[in-house]
Amino acid sequence: MRLIEGRNLKVYFDSDAGKVHAVDNVNFHIDEGENLVFIGETGSGKTVLGMTIMRLLPTNVYYEGELYFKDKNLIKATEKEMEGLRGRELAIIMQNPLTALNPCMSIKKHLVQVLQKHKGMDKKSASDRAAEILVETGIPEDQIDYYAHQLSGGLRQRALIALGLACDSEILIADEPTKGLDVTVQLQVVKLLRKISDNKKKAMFIITHDLGVAAALADRIAIMYCGRILESGTVKEIFESPFHPYTKGLIAAHPSRGLNPIQGYSASLVNLPEGCVFCPRCDHATAKCRESEPEEFDLTETHKVRCYLAGS
C-alpha cells in the first residue's frame, strides 16, 4: 500500500531576498515497509522535505502540489488534524539529540507523555510501556529516568529513536540520524534502525548526507540537489549503475573512492542557474542543458533521472 506520495510538490519560503524555493517539483512515494533515503548536501532541501511531511515548518512557508498520506492531502490538513497525526501516524526522529530533548524532562517522561496523548494510557501503564520501549532501543535500564544531558551521545540518539517508536506508527522519518556520532556509535545506530525496519515492518523516510549510511539503510534512494530530485532508484541501481553526473560525482568524491572532486559550488537557491540546476558543475553540460531544465526520464521502472543524457 502507498503510504506517502508527493506529486509536483513545491515548498518555498518568503525571505528578505525574495522567494526561496527549498523544494521544487518533487515527486516521490513510500510504500508500506519500505525504506526511502534522501541524499543531499547542504541546501538541497532534504530536511525541508522531511519537515513538510510533518508540517513543522515555520509560518513563512508556502506549499504547492499534493502530498498524500494514505488518502489525506497533508498540505491541506489543518493544524488540529496534524496534531492527531503527528506522533501517532507520522513519527519523526529529529537532528541533534542534545537540543531536541527537553532538558527539564527525563527521557522516560517524554515517552510517557506521547503514550498518554495518543494511546490514551493511564500514567502507570504508559510508564511501563515507555520503559519497555527504551530498554528495547538499547538504553540501560538504570538510565531510563535520566535527563538528556546525563546520557552519552549514542544513548541520546537512541532515546530520540525510542521517542519516534513510541506509538508504533507506520512511518518513521529520521533526519540525519547519525550526524555528529563517532563511527563506532554510528554503526550501532544504523544497526538499530535496520533492526527496527526489518522487525517492525515499518516504512522509513531517512534523510542523510552520508552515502554509506544510505547504502546500509535504503531500499530506494533519491538524490536531491537544489530542491530537486535529480535521480532516484533502488540502492542497487544508484550505487551500481548511477546515471546522473551528480550522483556519479558524489560517489567518486567519497573518501573511500579516492576523493575525486566535483568542480564548483552548489548554487544559491535564490539565484539558480538557467536550465538544469547542476549544469554549471557538470562536465557533460551542453547548450541544451543551459537552456531548459530536463524532465524526468525513466531508465527502468524504478530508476528515474533528470538529465538530458538519458533522453538522447
Next chain:
Amino acid sequence: MIAQTANGNGSVSASTVYSEKKVSTWWRKFTKNKLLFISSIFCAALVFAVVFAPLFTDQDPNKVDLTKRLLQPGEDGSFLGTDGFGRDLFARILYGGRTSLGLSVCIVVVNAAIGLIVGTTAAFLGGIVDGIIMRIVDILMAFPSVILSLFIVGVFGASTFNLFISLIVLGWIGYARMSRSLVLSLKEQVFIQSSRTLGCSKIRIIFTHLIPNVFPTILIYGAMHIGSAILSISSISFLGLGVQPPTAEWGSMLSDAKQYVSLYPHMVIFPGIAIAASVLIFNIMGDGVREFADPHAKKIIKT
C-alpha cells in the same frame, strides 16, 4: 533546526543583495522597523526641543516672579502655568530636559566606558584579576542602585555631582558583566584562536578583534539604558537629594510640586508627563535598536 535550514537558505541569498546595495538595504530595514523609525523621529524632536529651548519659549526658567505665582495652564499667557515661585512651567520643563537628558547621556557613556574597559580586561586577563573584579561586582550587586545612591548622597551631601558619582558607582557593573561574558565567549571562538596561531599579540587581539566586536553590543545596551538613567536621576532628585534648586530638573520640579498636589495638580502632571514620555521614547528606541541589530546581540541582551 528547521529555522536553521530556512535561515541557511535565506542568509546566503540575503548576503549577495547586501553587498551590492548595502546602504539602501540598511535604510529599508530601518524604515521597516516601525517602532525604531517612529521613536527615532520623536527622539530627534525631543533633543531638538531641549537643545534649542530658547526657540520655543522666551521665558527665563529661573526668573522668580511672585506676582505670577501658581498660575493655571493658559492663565495670563502662561502655556502650562507657573510654579510656587511664579516661574514658567513650560520653560522649566524645556530647560529641565537639558539637565535630565544631558546628565543621563553622560552617565550612560561614562558607565559604558568604565564597564567596557573593566569587563574586557577582567575576561581577557582572567585568573586573579578576574576573580577580584568579579567579587567586587558581587558585593556591589548586593545594593539596589537607588538605595546605594541615597547612601552616597546621604554621606557626601546632596548635589548634582554626588548624584552623578552615585549613579556611576553601580552603573558600570551591568556593562562590565556584559563585556566580560562577551569577551569570554569571543575568546573561545576560532577566529581569535586562529589569530593567535598567526602570531597576533594579546594587545593586538584586544584592540583589533575583541573591542570592535564587543562595542556594538555595549552601544545597544547603553541605548536601552538611557531611559532608566533618566528615571534614576529624577527619582533621587524627587527625594530632594539630587539636582538642587534653583536648577530646573524634572524630578526636583516634582519634588517642589508635591506640596501643591491637591490644589495645583498641573504642577505635578506636566513634568511627570515629560519624564514618562521621554523615558518611553528612549525605551522604545532601545528596543528597536536591539531588534535592528544582529541576532547575536539580541540573544545576549534580554529585555
Next chain:
Amino acid sequence: MKKLIIRRLLIGLLIMVVASLLSFTVLYVAPGNPAESILRERTGADPSYQDISLFMSNNNLDGNLFSKIAQWLVMAFRFDFGESLYTGEPVMAEFIRRLWATLQLTLISMGISTPLAIIIGVAAAAKKNKIFDHVSRILSLIGLSIPDFWLGLFLMIIFSRTLKWLPAFGYGSAANYIMPIITLCVAQIASLTRIVRATMLEKLSEDYIVTARGNGLKKKMILMKFAFRNSLGPIVTYLGASFGHLLAGAVVVETVFSWPGVGAFLVDAVYSRDYPVIQGFVMIIALFYVVINLVTDILYVYIDPRIRFEKG
C-alpha cells in the same frame, strides 16, 4: 549542592563584612562633622567644643580607628547599630517596628505582580505578533517608563483629590494599601512581563519544541511543560533580583504616601545625616540580598536538572 550552598554562604559573609566596613569607613571620609550640625539643631546655638566631644564619645564617634572597627564589626553582626543620633532611640528597635510596614508593601506587590506578569508574559509569547502581544508589549513599555513617584502623586490626584475615594496618606486601614501597592506593581509587572515574554520566546524557538510538536502534543502542554518549565530558571533569578528593585521602589513610595516604613526612615536619616540609621540600613539590605540570593540558588537547583545532576 552542599558545595554550592557553602560557596554562597561564604560569598554572603564576604558581602556582609565588606558592607559593614564600607558603611563604617564612609563616616571617616565624609565631609563635615555630624555632631556639630545635630547639636546645633537641638540647641539652636553653635555648640561648644566640649559639647561636641562629649556627644562624640557618647555616640562612639571618636577613639582609635582599629579598635573602633573591631567594635563596630561586633555590633554590626549583632545587628546593634546603637542609637539614632537624632532621636536617641535604638536604631534596631525602630527598624524592626518599621520593617513590617515595608515588607507588607513589597510582599503583597510581589504576590500580585508575579502571577499576573507570568500570565500576561506567557500569553503574549504564545500569541506572538498578535494583537494581545502588541498591546501587552506597548503597555509594559509604558509601565516601565512611568516614574513611580509621579504615578503615586498622579493616583493621589485622581483617587483622593478628584474622586475622593481613597485617603491620600496614612497607614492601617485596607484603603491605605491600594495606591502604594498599585504604584509598586506597575513597574514590577511591566518589567517581569517583558522578561517572561523574552525568555518564553527564546525557549519556544528551541529544538525540543519542534520535537514536542512532532510528537503531536497539545499546544497548551508544549507551552507549559516545555517552554514555561524551561523558562522558570531565568524567571526565578529575575524575581530574586527584583526584590531589591521593590525595596528601592518602596523608599520612593513610602515618601510619597508618608508610609511609616524603613524607606521613609532612610530618607529622613539621609536628610539629617543620621549615620547609625544609614549604616543599619546598608547592613539590612545586604542581609536581605544574601538571604534572597541563597534562596534563589537553592530553588534554581531544584528547577534545573542540569545543575542538580552535575557531577563533582
Next chain:
Amino acid sequence: MLEVNNVTKKFKSSFFNKKMFTAVDNVSFHINEGESFGIIGESGSGKSTIGKMIINLYTPNEGEIKINGKNIIKNKFTKTLEFKKQVQMIFQEPDGVFDPKWKIKKSMLEPYNIHTKLSHDEKMKKIIHWLEIVGLSKEHLDRYPFELSGGQLQRLSFARVLMLEPKLIIADEPTSSLDVSVQAQVLTLMREIQQRLNLTILYVTHDLYLARQMCDRIAVMQKGKFVEQGRSDEVFDNPKEDYTKRLINAQLPPDMSSKEKTAV
C-alpha cells in the same frame, strides 16, 4: 622535522574538583619533512589536544616537542614571531576562522601586517598570488565571511596559512563540516599544494578513509593513547589492534557491502 616524545597533558576536570583528567597520555611520534601524518580518533580521544600543544595553545605537563631539533616547551624562543611563523593551523570550522566584522581582505592582510614590513601593494600582490594558488580570485577579498560558502572559506584559510610559508601545518578536521563534493575539492587542493611546495602536514581526523587517502603514516588514538602507528596502507590492510579493527569495520562505504555489514 617534528618530534614528539612522551608527551602527557592533563586537564582539571572542574574548578572545584582538583582531580585531573588525562587527555593525552605518554604519546610519541615524529613527522619527516614533506610527509603527511594522520592522527585518527573518536571524539574525546585527545587527538585535537596534540595539535594544540604543537602549536603552543596548550603546554604539555610532561614530555618534549621538538621542531627541527629545538624543544619548544617552556622555551623563550616560542614567544618570537619567528617561531609562530613556522607552525600554522587549519581549523575545523571555516566560517569561524575569519572575524565576522571584517572584510576578507583585512583578515588576509593580518599575517603580513604582523610578520612583514612590506608595502600595501606588495602585500596585495602576494595575497592575490596565493589566492590564485588555492583557486580563488581577487573579487573574494571584498566580501564578508558570511557571504562565502564553507568551501571557499576553507580555501581562504588555507591560503592565509600558506602565506607565512610555514614548515608544519596542522589540519584539525579540516573538512568535517564541508559537503562531500566540496571536501574532495579542498583535500585534493591540499594534496596538490603539499607536493608542489614540499609541505609537512599533520592531519587530525575521525575519518579513516580520509586519513588513508591523505596520509603517508597514521596513528590510531584511543582515550589519550596511541593504539597503533604505522604506514597507512599497512594499518588499514593489516590492522593489529582490536580497536583499529573495530574502527575500520565500522566504516560504511558507499556500496552494497554496507548492507551486509549492518545486517541484523
